[in-house]
Amino acid sequence: MSASSSNTQAHRNPPFRAEHLGSLLRPQALLEARKTKSKDEIADITDKSIKDAVYMQKELGFHAMTDGEYRRHMFWGELFPSLKGMTVTKDVNIDMFRTYVPDIAAFMETNENPDETVICTSKISHSGTSPFLPELKYIQSITPQSEHDKVKLTMPAPEWYHLRYKEGRAYTKDVYVNDEEYFKDIAKAYQAEIKILYDAGLRNLQIDDPNLAYFCSEKMLQGWKEDSSNSKTSEEMLDAYIALYNDCLSTRPSDMHVGLHLCRGNFVGSRHFSEGGYDRVAIKLFQSINVDTYYLEYDTERAGSFEPLKHLPRHKNVILGVITSKFPKLEDREAMKDRILNAAKCVAEGSGESEKQALQRLGVSPQCGFASHEGGNLLSYDDMKKKLALVRSIADDLWPGEP
Numbered sequence: 001m002s003a004s005s006s007n008t009q010a011h012r013n014p015p016f017r018a019e020h021l022g023s024l025l026r027p028q029a030l031l032e033a034r035k036t037k038s039k040d041e042i043a044d045i046t047d048k049s050i051k052d053a054v055y056m057q058k059e060l061g062f063h064a065m066t067d068g069e070y071r072r073h074m075f076w077g078e079l080f081p082s083l084k085g086m087t088v089t090k091d092v093n094i095d096m097f098r099t100y101v102p103d104i105a106a107f108m109e110t111n112e113n114p115d116e117t118v119i120c121t122s123k124i125s126h127s128g129t130s131p132f133l134p135e136l137k138y139i140q141s142i143t144p145q146s147e148h149d150k151v152k153l154t155m156p157a158p159e160w161y162h163l164r165y166k167e168g169r170a171y172t173k174d175v176y177v178n179d180e181e182y183f184k185d186i187a188k189a190y191q192a193e194i195k196i197l198y199d200a201g202l203r204n205l206q207i208d209d210p211n212l213a214y215f216c217s218e219k220m221l222q223g224w225k226e227d228s229s230n231s232k233t234s235e236e237m238l239d240a241y242i243a244l245y246n247d248c249l250s251t252r253p254s255d256m257h258v259g260l261h262l263c264r265g266n267f268v269g270s271r272h273f274s275e276g277g278y279d280r281v282a283i284k285l286f287q288s289i290n291v292d293t294y295y296l297e298y299d300t301e302r303a304g305s306f307e308p309l310k311h312l313p314r315h316k317n318v319i320l321g322v323i324t325s326k327f328p329k330l331e332d333r334e335a336m337k338d339r340i341l342n343a344a345k346c347v348a349e350g351s352g353e354s355e356k357q358a359l360q361r362l363g364v365s366p367q368c369g370f371a372s373h374e375g376g377n378l379l380s381y382d383d384m385k386k387k388l389a390l391v392r393s394i395a396d397d398l399w400p401g402e403p
């Protein structure tokens with residue numbers, strides 16, 4: 001097994017020219033069933049809905065198929081609660097949180113509390129049972145074997161249940177003496193999870209990480225500075241998270257494509273949580289994390305310019321999320337193509353390639369999933385299909401004949 005950081009060529013197929021970020025709007029029947037039906041009935045409707053979603057993705061020309069995350073309630077699924085040492089708690093006190101972390105801040109602005117959270121209460125280890133395996137097995141069961149290496153599965157960021165907590169509150173001091181010890185066990189658990197999925201045939205993994213984009217937010221960085229309980233600077237925290245990522249991915253085989261999705265939140269009612277261009281994190285993000293592909297939000301001003309793409313190394317890809325998944329209004333196809341060509345210009349400027357070569361490492365997608373939360377964004381199933389068709393048509397124009 002060799003880690004793919006040693007690869008000098010960009011991984012291809014995956015990623016594909018036309019991508020989506022994983023979660024799809026759930027059909028009304030499924031949402032209704034989850035409120036009113038029995039477990040068995042829900043299971044049947046879920047299976048049927050996933051079949052329909054896979055069929056739709058094929059029809060629309062998408063190759064990195066997902067199950068729409070229909071088995072989950074939220075995009076992060078059940079990984080953390082499934083780990084030994086992690087406990088789901090409803091005993092939530094706002095004092096335990098970094099209230100300047102954008103999703104926590106957003107909850108507070110609307111006078112809501114996160115109604116439950118996951119916290120480490122004893123030494124962390126993988127249970128040996130993957131909560132994502134049933135998702136993978138099912139989509140494999142309804143697609144031909146020849147397509148299994150394209151199937152995409154998404155996973156939450158390894159620091160998801162760390163950044164939100166005040167220093168020393170993500171775990172108790174009698175369990176871990178410092179972050180480094182805690183991260184070491186999180187990494188081991190991720191390695192175990194990734195191995196289970198790889199052995200079951202997964203070759204296309206996407207890690208969803210709003211937290212890293214928070215390090216682009218002026219407001220969050222200011223809050224960090226003012227919080228006297230932080231012993232690390234925000235830069236040091238970011239470095240520690242990058243080291244955690246690389247540890248999590250250190251044993252993944254090189255024929256497993258790993259992508260990283262950054263965004264600024266995608267919550268019920270099409271809400272976002274943070275803003276700020278990638279400039280602040282670009283060098284570390286692109287050059288220090290050992291992933292193959294970045295799925296970046298680029299649908300609004302919030303994400304800033306394409307300038308940071310100058311730091312993208314030659315062996316990495318970027319999928320440009322220029323189409324919004326938050327609202328139904330369709331973007332202008334020609335304008336989006338121009339944006340992607342402008343992005344290629346920035347990539348080329350940084351890498352010394354021609355714009356044409358740089359374009360070979362790009363793709364197009366919606367900026368985020370359509371339903372990070374089961375309730376989904378403010379658009380209809382039909383609107384979503386139109387968005388996906390638009391993504392496909394832009395890809396066909398820019399990269400004719402390519403998947």
Ligand SMILES: [Zn+2]
Nearest residue numbers: 263266368369
């Ligand atoms: Zn997102």
